[in-house]
Amino acid sequence: MIVLRALVVASLLLAGLAGPGCAPADPVPPAGRTVTDDLGRRVSLPDTIRRVITLAPNLTELVFAAGAGDRLVAASTADDYPPAVERLPRFSALPVDFEFVATLQPQLVLATDQVNNPRDADTFAALGIPTYFFHFGSVDDVLDGLRTVGALLHTADRARRTADSLRARLDRLAAWSAGLPERPRVLFLIGDQTLFAFGAGSYIHTLVEAAGGKSLTAALDTPAPVLSDEFVLTAAPDVIVGAFGTAYDPARLLALHPSWDVVPAVRQGRIYSLDPDLLLRPGPRLVEGAYALARVLHPDRLPSWMRPSSSRP
Incomplete structure (x- = not known):
């Protein structure tokens, strides 16, 4: 200190705040x-x-x-x-x-x-x-933030091109998912033991929607709700997606919450965990996170341009 x-x-x-004697002559x-x-x-x-x-x-x-x-x-x-x-x-x-x-x-x-x-x-x-x-409350905030960084650092053209490219990729994904015959009910979790989630106004719901899902916490008034087992049982998600890392064992979630054995996502083996940096960091890789969500929500409906080898934003 x-x-x-x-x-x-x-x-x-x-x-020059220590007195006039410290100021330069001109x-x-x-x-x-x-x-x-x-x-x-x-x-x-x-x-x-x-x-x-x-x-x-x-x-x-x-x-x-x-x-x-x-x-x-x-x-x-x-x-x-x-x-x-x-x-x-x-x-x-x-x-x-x-x-x-x-x-x-x-x-x-x-x-x-x-x-x-x-x-x-x-x-x-x-x-x-x-x-x-x-x-950063929304995807638009992130893209606007990218453009702002470019304006601050005089790389505006590069920043604008990158933001426009990310927007185009997200719009393409949303256009594809708009034609899906059904949207699974998705529970997105930040924590597996304490059930941290996203409430109303979060960008995560935009990503889930673009990926072809329906986010079950989008209408919750609390920005960062902590869910109960009762909420999950009542919501009955078709798919559970966690930001727990790609090496996560889905069996751990049921071990922590044994009452979930009746939840459709558990019964159908539709528990997935993705790289948290793609979803929890409001930055340019959110679009990649949306594509990762689409791959687990609709694995049998992916067009060639959405497969991992060709879809890194």
Whole structure:
């Protein structure tokens, strides 16, 4: 904390707040621009940004998808994709290691209110580092966020092309699923013992619908409901999909919830687990997650363009 305090004081001195004697003889206002982030905060930025830090893995993926991966000067300990992050220095984002981040001299920090504390922006501001906060409630928010990253980092054309391509792939999937004769009732779970799920307004329901399913928690008022066994028994899902990883043993779910032996999904052996990073990170790989959902929901109806070898978004 002593080092951090010294960095804050130094930043204030450099900003000319320690007294008129510290100001240069001929001060020239730095070029810059002011933008508004998803929290409604006004953020002052330099015209050109070449040094960036992200505080959540989905933001790292968005920066790379926008064609600005070379601007990242470090990766958090939670970052694992794309593979290029392996070459970057590591830092703690939860909690934020402000002292280490300050030594990297970033010109911009990207954060999301779903992972990061908005009050962290105050500490970064005291260090002279601007912070831009994103909010991702829907698939459209993610694609808009990708375009915003491109605008912030002057890779707008690349970001727009990537966002348009992802939208086209998702629309193609939705058009295909619209012609299906039936949609299974899908229960999507984040946790297997404690039944964490997504409620109303989540992007996950858009993915399930595009994949040809009907999400059973889409109408729940709570954004992050914890379900009961009674809810599952009453809802009687045709398919259960968990974000537990591809190596997950479905038998574990029944062992944890033995009363589910009467649930259609259990009786028909339709319990699946997918890579959580494709579904729980609101980033460019959500489209890949939607395709992965479609493959487990409708394995016998897949056209050739949806098969794994040809459908990575």
